[in-house]
Amino acid sequence: MKPIAIIGSGLAGYTVAREFRKLDKTTPLLIVTGDDGGFYSKPMLSNAFAMGKQPQQLKSKTVDQMAAELNANILTGTVVSSINTQAQTIQTKMGDFDYSQLVLALGAQAIRLLIDGNAADQVLFVNNLADYAVFRNKLALAGDKARVTILGAGLIGCEFSDDLASAGHEVILIDPNPLPLAALAPAAISSGLHAALESKGVKLKLGTTATQIAKQGNALQVRLSNDEVFDTDVVLSAVGLRADIRLAQAAQLQTDRGIIIDEHGQTSVPGIFSLGDCAQYKQADGSHSLMPYVAPIMTAARAIAQSLTGKLTSIDMKPAAVQVKTPSYPVALIPPALAVSKSGSWESVCTEGVTTSRYFDENKKMHGFALAPQDAKSRNALIAELSEAQVARPI
Ligand SMILES: Cc1cc2nc3c(=O)[nH]c(=O)nc-3n(C[C@H](O)[C@H](O)[C@H](O)COP(=O)(O)OP(=O)(O)OC[C@H]3O[C@@H](n4cnc5c(N)ncnc54)[C@H](O)[C@@H]3O)c2cc1C
Numbered sequence: 499m500k501p502i503a504i505i506g507s508g509l510a511g512y513t514v515a516r517e518f519r520k521l522d523k524t525t526p527l528l529i530v531t532g533d534d535g536g537f538y539s540k541p542m543l544s545n546a547f548a549m550g551k552q553p554q555q556l557k558s559k560t561v562d563q564m565a566a567e568l569n570a571n572i573l574t575g576t577v578v579s580s581i582n583t584q585a586q587t588i589q590t591k592m593g594d595f596d597y598s599q600l601v602l603a604l605g606a607q608a609i610r611l612l613i614d615g616n617a618a619d620q621v622l623f624v625n626n627l628a629d630y631a632v633f634r635n636k637l638a639l640a641g642d643k644a645r646v647t648i649l650g651a652g653l654i655g656c657e658f659s660d661d662l663a664s665a666g667h668e669v670i671l672i673d674p675n676p677l678p679l680a681a682l683a684p685a686a687i688s689s690g691l692h693a694a695l696e697s698k699g700v701k702l703k704l705g706t707t708a709t710q711i712a713k714q715g716n717a718l719q720v721r722l723s724n725d726e727v728f729d730t731d732v733v734l735s736a737v738g739l740r741a742d743i744r745l746a747q748a749a750q751l752q753t754d755r756g757i758i759i760d761e762h763g764q765t766s767v768p769g770i771f772s773l774g775d776c777a778q779y780k781q782a783d784g785s786h787s788l789m790p791y792v793a794p795i796m797t798a799a800r801a802i803a804q805s806l807t808g809k810l811t812s813i814d815m816k817p818a819a820v821q822v823k824t825p826s827y828p829v830a831l832i833p834p835a836l837a838v839s840k841s842g843s844w845e846s847v848c849t850e851g852v853t854t855s856r857y858f859d860e861n862k863k864m865h866g867f868a869l870a871p872q873d874a875k876s877r878n879a880l881i882a883e884l885s886e887a888q889v890a891r892p893i
Contacts, residue, residue: 500596501526501571502806503588505578505745506603507535507564508626510774510795514601515568517803527570528595530588533626535561535574541792543630544657545823547665553631581749583767599769599806602746602757606739606775606790611649615710617718621649621733624658633734640731642666647720647730649708651678653822655736656691660824663698670701670730672708672722679822682833684844684855687868694827708733741776741788754778756788761812763802771805773798779815787835793818817881821872830872832884833857834865844868852876856883863887 502518504511507529515527529535537559542549546556565572573592580589587594608623624630637644644667648655651673659671671678677688678695692702703722710721717729741756752758752766756778763771763779774795778786797815804811822829834842834857842859854876857866864887867880 499526500586500598501528502599502601503528503530503595503597504601504603505530505588506601506605506774506776507531507533507537507561507572507574508603508605508774509540509792510605510776510799511601511603512537512564512568513795513799514603514771514773514802514806515570517799518806519568521803521807523569527568528597529568529570529572530576530578530590530595531572531574532577533574533628535564535572536627537564538627540626541823543624543627544654545661545825546630546634547661548823548825553627553634556627556630578745581745581770583749583751583770586769600771601802601806602765602770602772602776603774604742604745604757604772604776606741608735609738609740611708611735611737613708613711615712615719615721617711617713620718621711621735623735624654625739633732636732637662637667643668644732645717645730646670647672647708647718647728647733649673649733649735650737651675651702651704652681652736652738653679653820656695657823658734658736659695659700660698660826663695663700664825668701669699670703670720670728671695672703672706674705674707676705678702678704679829682820683829683831683868684846684857686844686846686848686853686855687829687831687870690853690870691822691824691827691829694824698826739775739790741778741790743776746772746776754786756786758786762805762810763798763813764805764810771802773802779813781835785835789815791818791820817885819867819869819872819877819881821877827870828872829868829870830877830880831868832866832881833868838865854880856880 536557538556578588608625647670659669663669706722706724712719743753746757757772775790798813801811801813819830844855846855855868
């Protein structure tokens with residue numbers, strides 16, 4: 499019997515496997531992954547210091563434990579180089595493997611900025627546990643008070659800044675926008691986050707970019723577009739991720755910014771599904787959106803698992819807030835869809851130190867919100883308010 503194959507052992511790959519095993523204990527499962535197949539929670543990478551965790555402590559299960567739990571054959575360190583959708587095979591250096599149905603859970607790739615200088619190749623990225631271990635080693639070599647420069651004050655850059663500053667490191671956060679979290683949050687919330695990070699000791703250098711990184715003895719020298727120059731021990735890039743669509747494109751599946759999937763999580767080729775950071779999910783209005791967060795993975799995995807058993811099932815995507823793990827100023831938000839994010843505006847109120855912002859279109863219909871400092875009760879009330887206003891909330 500040909501196995502159901504899953505490419506990728508991140509949260510998306512393993513969650514769909516777990517959900518499938520709840521429904522079917524015996525159909526062979528083949529999981530092929532480029533990494534070591536250990537299970538870890540990726541969101542913990544940007545608050546590991548706050549949780550008092552070393553990189554190795556973030557891995558909650560080894561590949562052998564996962565293989566036993568899932569009754570699956572897991573091939574580690576094995577990159578799939580192509581998919582033959584006609585023959586229903588995947589190609590790797592270990593040989594070709596048949597599949598009956600296929601799940602693409604390929605994640606995303608870190609975006610690399612073009613920066614000059616003889617140390618530009620020393621810029622680090624953290625998009626998996628192995629990257630994080632390298633980063634922590636560099637920090638350890640630089641001592642208890644390492645100077646860390648973070649490129650990008652988006653969600654991940656802000657989370658790392660807060661976490662590293664809490665651990666006593668000297669953090670410089672650089673972003674071309676005038677405020678942190680500018681792409682997702684209204685100015686009222688971003689200003690609050692700016693103040694909270696500053697009071698934590700983070701130095702924010704905004705409205706500028708890093709143009710050059712050069713060797714400076716044992717350290718690195720960063721030059722900004724405003725000509726400011728300073729020394730640092732480590733440079734971490736957190737400028738964003740790009741959905742990994744390379745395999746899907748080569749196999750002629752429909753792609754855009756991600757792998758296009760329908761309401762069942764199925765790609766343009768029947769029997770091939772996709773979810774997670776690589777997928778572009780169908781929204782209620784027919785458009786497709788990247789949703790590179792945990793909550794959509796959980797929901798999509800349940801539906802895809804059902805579909806893999808032969809019962810084609812729609813993904814019932816409920817509004818879920820993105821929770822920014824910045825303990826100095828915890829933010830929860832559901833940003834408006836790209837399509838409406840230019841046609842409306844944010845309205846913010848501040849009551850007893852809590853800022854609540856709602857995004858309305860020109861017809862006063864609510865399309866998103868942001869809340870800080872957030873708490874579960876207020877967050878859930880805003881989710882309910884948004885759900886009432888509309889069902890679809892693409893990110
Ligand atoms: C630092 C950080 C903090 C985050 N915090 C939050 C948070 O607080 N809340 C939240 O909701 N989301 C958060 N996210 C996002 C969330 O973690 C991701 O959406 C999620 O983990 C993506 O899982 P994935 O399985 O789609 O991708 P990945 O975890 O990237 O897994 C991709 C898998 O595919 C494999 N692969 C890729 N190509 C191939 C190939 N050709 N052959 C074989 N294997 C291949 C890789 O080896 C890997 O196993 C955070 C992300 C980061 C980086």
